[in-house]
Amino acid sequence: MLDRVLDITTFKKTMQSQEFKEQFFSQLYDEHVDRIYRFVFFKVSNEQLAQDITSETFTKLWKEISLDKEVRSPSGFLFRIAKNLIVDHYRAKDQNPINLDNLDTVLDKGQDVAGQAVQNDDMREVRLALSKLTEDYRIAVSMYYIEQEPISEVAKALGKSQGATRVLIHRGMKQLRDILENKG
Amino acid sequence: MEEIQLIKKLESLKGTKPNNEWVSLVKRDIIAKQFERESSVAFNNIINAIGSVFETPRVFAPVLASMLVGVFGFALITAQNTVPGDGLYSLKQAYEEARISVMSPEDKAIAQVEQFDKRLSELDKITEESENQGKKLAAGIVEVQKALVVASKQLSKLPEDQKTELVNNIVSKINKIEKTTNAAIVDNESEGYQEFYKFLAESEIKELEANAKNLTVKQLNLLSQAKESFDISDYARAVEFLYQIQPETTK
Numbered sequence: 001m002l003d004r005v006l007d008i009t010t011f012k013k014t015m016q017s018q019e020f021k022e023q024f025f026s027q028l029y030d031e032h033v034d035r036i037y038r039f040v041f042f043k044v045s046n047e048q049l050a051q052d053i054t055s056e057t058f059t060k061l062w063k064e065i066s067l068d069k070e071v072r073s074p075s076g077f078l079f080r081i082a083k084n085l086i087v088d089h090y091r092a093k094d095q096n097p098i099n100l101d102n103l104d105t106v107l108d109k110g111q112d113v114a115g116q117a118v119q120n121d122d123m124r125e126v127r128l129a130l131s132k133l134t135e136d137y138r139i140a141v142s143m144y145y146i147e148q149e150p151i152s153e154v155a156k157a158l159g160k161s162q163g164a165t166r167v168l169i170h171r172g173m174k175q176l177r178d179i180l181e182n183k184g
Numbered sequence: 185m186e187e188i189q190l191i192k193k194l195e196s197l198k199g200t201k202p203n204n205e206w207v208s209l210v211k212r213d214i215i216a217k218q219f220e221r222e223s224s225v226a227f228n229n230i231i232n233a234i235g236s237v238f239e240t241p242r243v244f245a246p247v248l249a250s251m252l253v254g255v256f257g258f259a260l261i262t263a264q265n266t267v268p269g270d271g272l273y274s275l276k277q278a279y280e281e282a283r284i285s286v287m288s289p290e291d292k293a294i295a296q297v298e299q300f301d302k303r304l305s306e307l308d309k310i311t312e313e314s315e316n317q318g319k320k321l322a323a324g325i326v327e328v329q330k331a332l333v334v335a336s337k338q339l340s341k342l343p344e345d346q347k348t349e350l351v352n353n354i355v356s357k358i359n360k361i362e363k364t365t366n367a368a369i370v371d372n373e374s375e376g377y378q379e380f381y382k383f384l385a386e387s388e389i390k391e392l393e394a395n396a397k398n399l400t401v402k403q404l405n406l407l408s409q410a411k412e413s414f415d416i417s418d419y420a421r422a423v424e425f426l427y428q429i430q431p432e433t434t435k
Contacts, residue, residue, distance in 0.1 A: 022215050029211050037202040051202065055210045059217065066219045123200075126193045144431060145194040151430065152356065161348040162427070163388030169431040170398040177190060 025065050028074050029058055035147045036078050042130055042142060043086050053089065057082045075149060076156030083139060083157065129179040136160075137172030144169050267306040267313075268327045269320035293341035297350050300335035303328045304357045311364050336376030339383055351384050355423065381419035388426045389414060403429045 036057055041050035060081050064071050071077050130138055136158060143154045155165040263272035263279070284295045307324040335354075342350060358380075392399065392407050399407065410425035 025215060026211065029214075033207055033211075034201050038197070038200050041200065041202075042197070051206060051210070054202070055214070058210070059214050062214045062217060063219045066217075122193060123197060126190075126197065130194075130197075141194070142197075145191055146197050148195075148198075152352070155352065156349060159345065159349065161384075161387050161391060162352060163391040163429075166429055166431055167391055167395040167398065171395065173187065173190065173431070174398060177187070180190070 021065050025062050028061065032075060032078050033058070036082050038146065039079060039139075039142060040082050040086060042127055042146075043138065044089070045127075045131060049089070053082060053085045056085055073153065073156050075153050079139070079143060079149075079153075079157035080159070083135075087135075125180065126176075129176050132179050133172055133175055136168050137175055140165060140168040141172040141176060145173075267310050267320060268303075268323035269310075289341060290343060293338035294343070294346065294350070296331075296338045297335045297342060297354070300328070300331040301350070301354055301357065303331040304354065304361060308357065308361050308364070311361065332376040332380075336379040339379055347383075348387060351380055355380060355384055378417070378419055381423050382414075382417075385410065385414050385419045385422040385426060389422070392426070392429065399429070 033054065037050055037054045040053045040057075041047070044050050044053065057078055061071065061074065061078060064077075130142060133141065139158060140154055143149045143157060144151070149157075151162050151165055154169075155162045158165055158168070160168070263276040266273040266276050280299060284292055284299070287295055303324070307321070307328055310320045310324045313320070339347070339351070389407070389411060396404065396407070406425050406429045410422045410429075413419070413422040413425060
């Protein structure tokens with residue numbers, strides 16, 4: 001029995017050690033930073049702002065981990081925080097979220113110029129259409145199709161049931177097609 | 185544009201990535217940040233719990249709490265990671281009960297549903313352990329069943345915005361554990377079990393029916409099978425059909 005208690009105590013101490021927390025955060029950061037950045041960038045279309053919001057999102061995750069709070073679903077937590085920070089930003093600034101000038105700031109630099117131009121056009125068109133979707137549709141479509149998150153995670157980020165989330169994805173895709181066919 | 189083409193285009197957006205240098209720099213900056221713990225919260229919770237359990241006037245509760253934390257502090261911390269069948273498990277339960285007894289009705293409902301979720305997590309943990317697994321599994325299942333009865337009575341009191349997520353988490357966890365253990369951990373016929381699946385199936389069917397025009401023939405067929413199962417009170421089967429309704433993909 002005493003051995004068992006000591007084992008648990010050692011485990012608890014390990015969980016609460018700074019080194020463990022840093023490793024845990026580092027792993028989550030590496031796993032999610034690209035997708036959270038994309039999620040924000042496709043909404044704000046501004047590299048600097050996307051970096052700021054992504055950084056703040058992960059700072060909030062680090063705070064939870066530092067203070068030994070339980071983060072049940074890191075992915076859902078991060079998307080929810082990022083979504084709220086975007087909303088806060090536009091509420092505070094009362095800005096138009098669509099910024100066409102910055103749409104090409106982050107692209108795959110490994111392609112030839114002609115190939116990149118074609119891809120840029122395609123990406124610009126879809127990204128512009130995405131940014132015109134209503135908030136919930138945009139989140140549902142981008143999390144499911146771009147980030148390929150399971151329905152359960154999308155539902156957590158949206159705070160909706162899985163059924164409602166499936167419906168949002170269907171309707172979001174329909175709206176996206178309509179926007180693309182009518183060119184905005 | 186065909187749906188499949190659009191999906192491929194969306195998938196290609198995954199190539200957008202932040203600058204590598206920025207990624208490493210920000211990680212270092214964030215980890216360097218330190219946060220202060222709000223130390224009084226946990227202590228106040230203990231004081232409230234003890235004050236209520238022993239019906240001690242609140243003014244004496246801090247003294248009693250200090251004594252108990254002093255005497256049982258180590259054991260209380262250690263007990264938080266125990267599972268049914270462990271020696272200190274009853275201390276963990278007593279602390280949980282004391283904490284819940286001082287909550288408002290709404291917080292109490294959430295806490296008791298979360299407690300069921302915790303019992304499921306403990307059972308999940310037991311299935312991954314090898315030491316005394318048989319004995320602990322039996323104790324774990326009993327605790328799950330007891331918590332299920334309590335939690336199912338609280339479902340109607342949950343706040344609307346948290347209800348679906350809490351129930352979804354629990355149903356997914358039950359499915360996961362039943363797959364791992366290859367055994368039914370709760371009695372399918374029990375009232376508590378039925379309540380959870382009924383709630384989940386009902387809300388999902390309602391949402392999907394309201395948006396039936398966006399569903400494909402295959403999805404409508406699954407919805408109709410889910411409704412048939414729901415009508416004959418086979419809620420778990422209804423949820424199974426509903427979970428098969430997935431949006432179209434290229435995979």
